Amino acid sequence: MTRALINTPKQAQQGEVIEIRAMIAHVMETGHRRDAQGAAVPRNIIHRFQCLYDDVEIFAADFYPAMAANPFIAFSTVATTSGVLTFAWTDDQGTIQRATAEITVV
Amino acid sequence: MALKHGLAAAVLALLGAGGLVAQEKRSGLDYMTPETRAMQEDDMSNPGMLFIAEGEGLWQAPAGAANIACSGCHGTAAQSMRGTATRYPAIEESTRRPIDLAGRINLCRQTQQKAQAFPAESPELLALTAYVAHQSRGMPIAPPADDRLTPYRKSGRDLFERRLGQLGLSCAACHEGHAGQRLGGSIIPQAHPTAYPLYRLEWQTLGSLQRRLRNCMTGMRAEPFAHGAPELIALEAYLMSRATGLPIETPGVRP
Incomplete structure (x- = not known):
């Protein structure tokens, strides 16, 4: 189950610069820690974040082990047409978590 | 300036001792940087809200041999659990x-x-x-006027004031004697448990008041009480009565 908080304006003017904020629940295990028995805890971080606006990539980022748990990312884009924003977070275990948000452009 | 201070002092004197204590009570929120405060106050950037969403899912998910969800008996948490967190710890009737x-x-x-x-x-x-406590957000802490809780609050208070561990510190030594001052780089708050379970940036996750208390005990170089130990419950009961009137903030964010 994807646990994410997405904050985008529901409605925007054409050509308006909008802010998009996305946070997801993830442990972001660095790979540098050891458990109580001394065994290394394998690295498991989200290493790729991607945002599509009607299937066109508008923003992407690579994450590294220094990122805190539950990463929060904010960026801006220009509202062009009414459509769907798709967010995808890919972690080291290959799990891709997705979330979507709709936007109406007037 | 001198006049202002004089006036303030006169007003405070008029308020009397009882009023003054209520005036001075401050949540840990008040001591935080504007950035951390903003993080707590905006539900879209408060990482605790991720856990609230999970809690809401658990509230509605049937569980156990009875195959019943919390909502099966308690209905909508926004109604049935409103104010619940302001009253805990409380006496459990089956165990007294x-x-x-x-x-x-x-x-x-x-x-x-x-x-x-x-x-x-x-x-x-x-x-x-956190999901249950969140339903009381903004409501003042109102511990029950139950005489059976009095001895537990008293023993909680004794623990709060007792010096423990290799450093010979008590909770009160810092949180009453030096509240508002600094320990290393961090401001010492008054230790009012207004926002639990809360998201500590240091923990990178949500944690309970018991985790916080155990954490403090480790810092005092004392052996922490086990999770669920009667001593921790007594401390919780005392701290909540001490924080009476402060609003619940769950899920809080702390540095």
């Missing part, structure tokens, strides 16, 4: 001993849902406790 909110949830889980209790500090227990 105080129980905290997380303990109450686990008890309900065992007796009503016929399910296994969640382990202490497990993500599920924290999420469900």
Whole structure:
């Protein structure tokens, strides 16, 4: 189950610069820690974040082990047409978590 | 300036001792940087809200041999659980001993849902406790006027004031003697448990008041009481009565 908080304006003017904020629940295990028995805890971080606006990539980022748990990312884009924003977070275990948000452009 | 101070002093003197104490009570929120405050106050950037969302899912998910969800008996949490967190720890009638909110949830889980209790500090227990406590956000802490709680609050207070550990510190030594001053780089708050379970940036996750208390005890180089120990419940009961009137903030964010 994807646990994410997405904050985008529901409605925007054409050509308006909008802010998009996305946070997801993830442990972001660095790979540098050891458990109580001394065994290394394998690295498991989200290493790729991607945002599509009607299937066109508008923003992407690579994450590294220094990122805190539950990463929060904010960026801006220009509202062009009414459509769907798709967010995808890919972690080291290959799990891709997705979330979507709709936007109406007037 | 001198006149201003004089006036302030006169006003404070007029308020009298009781009023003054209520005036001075401050949540840890007041001591935080504007950035951390902003993080707590905006539900879209408060990472605790991720756990609230999970808790809401758990509230509605049938569990245990009884195959019943929390919502099956309690309905909508926004109504049935409003104000609940302001009253805990409270006396549990079956054992006639105080129980905290997380303990109450686990008890309900065992007796009503016929399910296994969640382990202490497990993500599920924290999420469900936070979801229930969140329904009281903004409501003042109002410990029950139950005489049976008095001895527990008293022993909590004794523990709060007792010097423990290799450093010979008590809770009161810092949180009453030096509240508002600094320990290393950090401001010492007054230790009012207004926002639990809360998201500590240092922990990178949600944690309970018991985790915080155990954490402090480790810092004092004392052996922490076990999760769920009667001493911790007594401390919780005392701290909540000490924080009477401050609003619940769950899920709080702390540095």
